Amino acid sequence: MTTLLIKNGRVIDPASKRDEVADVFIQDGKIVAVGKKLKQKAEKEIDASGLIVTPGLVDIHVHFREPGREDMETLETGSKAALAGGITSVVTMPNTAPIADNQTVVEFILKRSKELDLITIYPAGAITKNEDGAMLSEMRELKNSGAVAISDDGVDVDNPGVLLSAMEYAKTHDMLLMNHCETPELDESGVMHEGWVSTELGLPGIPEVAEDHGVAKGVMLAQRSGARFHISHMSTKASVASLRDAKRAGLTNVTGEVSVQHFALTDEECRGYNTNAKMYPPLRSQDHVDAIIAAIKDGTIDCLTTDHAPHIEPDKIKPFTEAGRGTVGLETSFAVMNTYLVARGHLPLAQGIALMTHKPAEIIRQAKGTLAVGADADIAIFDTEKEWVVDEKQFFSKGKNCVFNGKKLKGKAVYTIAGGKLKFDHGKIIS
């Protein structure tokens, strides 16, 4: 029997509508009691005075690169990076090598994750074989081996006929379909948002309509198919408007996420040909950022993610057009949310936490993201006042490519508990 008592923290559990100073008592990996001045005796006590105690964060969009590109990230380094950011559950995207379009890869990830015993990893399988947008993957096999969703992340399922079939087939097996919505014929081989900054830098731009079109197509097909359809990393005015309209029209099967960098930063970050700011979808202009924040505030957006995308250094010390795409984010996502949404007065803290805990857990239908009695004891304890300057060299992640590098953020994980065990304590992983 292992027991742990977290005392005197401000417990914020949006799923239980709790926001009060209280204690949390954990036994054998489960939450046993939450309340004021608990009497239980525990083997270990954590004094959380002045800190907030939340469910461990759930990030349904990450790239851990294993199997295949263990030089960029492994399930181990990715999991440690997650713990350092207060994240205890992730959904890994299937674009590994080989691609997770078959049960073997899914089973490998689950087996390795169990051995590691760090966080909960939910693999996503591919929508199509080899993510080439042609033949459907064996979704029933993927589901039975433990995949919680399917996605061809990195690319859209370009052919609408294939996407419709994929949705109808996914619906048959009650599988969540996540889609990277970006019509390739409209992206003009761009490397950043098309706008004034791309014009000044002379870089090929990706017009926003590439995403707008992809999202509109996806919503239309979701309406037709009735499949559970989730839009990955939205970044434009029109794509959040499409999602808002879909919800108003009563499409309860459609959800959407925003990656935290897309409400925090603009395409100005690309100046100086900063390759850390190269990502797909690209960082947009301020008008898009404003629309994204408005959509977060009015409830259009269902959850926040990182799209954590680690790269080796040689992929980023390249001319911008050739550099690897993506930014790491697991160790900064809470701080980014707290800094750019809460501290700036856009969102109450509890609402931000909801978007990073029970709301994403509901999308993947996993019993995570809550501190309710009986729930898995996945808990994050943050200091919301702590100000720090991001230094990517200090990350647990192998990916030292962070678009927030050098920026001052507010809020940091102090302790992270996963499966009832203290795994992260003041900057150190405990294993």
Next chain:
Amino acid sequence: MAVVLSKKSPSAAEKDLNGFRKNRDLSFFDLLSIDQVSLEDLDLIFEVARRFRDYKTYKFSFNKGLSQVNAFFEPSTRTQASFDLAAKQLSMDTTSVGSSGSSTKKGESFIDTVETLAAYNVRTIVIRCSQAGAPEFVARHVPASIINAGDGWHEHPTQGLLDALTMLDEFKSRDLKGKTVTIVGDIKHSRVFGSLVRILTKLKAEIRVAAPETFLPDFVENFGIKTYWNVDEALVGADVIYALRVQEERGAKGDIPTLREYSKTFGISEKRLKLANKGAILMHAGPVMRDIDVHSALVARHPQSRILQQVENGSAIRKALLWLMADRVDGKVKAYTPL
């Protein structure tokens, strides 16, 4: 141990040039964008370049003992020849590398290639490449002075400088206030435009652009220019007509139906030339696609054409730059951070 080299006494021509330079230095160590170039820099470059022009191919010893690499990762005729001759006429040793015979084809990264070239202790590296920003990126990490000779769709600063010199000499003025420059053609894929629009803005010209919408990048009017779909309207009242080539190799294919239709709609003909102000000049950065962007009769020998004057000015501008950049009076050296 450092060896101190003494300079032999300057020739009369060199003394003459020194008289124009008046111990001035440029504000920059690498030339990556016209944005870096101040009005004082412009005065210095133009004054020295004009004098170099008078000396034609005279061999100066200013940069003797210094070396230059011309790293042209994309095809070039005039720019490469011009930089090479300029360096040689300043007594520099030069060598050239290109993408077909270089290690980049063997998978070497861009920065490793340029770092290796810099390790030969060369003073200047002239870079042309297809990736916007690549010269800026390597400039931060090598001690050699980097000169951008065209990076993707971004800039071609020495072209902008020679174009400005050609216009200023034509109008015998220190700026282009009150002059209208109409730029016609493939704006979006043109690095020539990227530098031209920046330098014309610095010199206070009124800038117009005529192109089909597919050749106009987003928010191009933010440069402070006026855009036209009708070239004839854009030409009325112009003092300079600047034609740009359709850059099929840089992605312009598909932006226009055919070159035939483009030539009819936007090509500069004798008739169109007459719409501009009397005495207006015609410029083109080359290579000209005869009868497509500019009609054959107008190309080199037409009285209003300044195309060959541009080439001559290019030589003078590059000599001025190489001297000013490689042979600093203040002795300051470039700061850089090795990777």
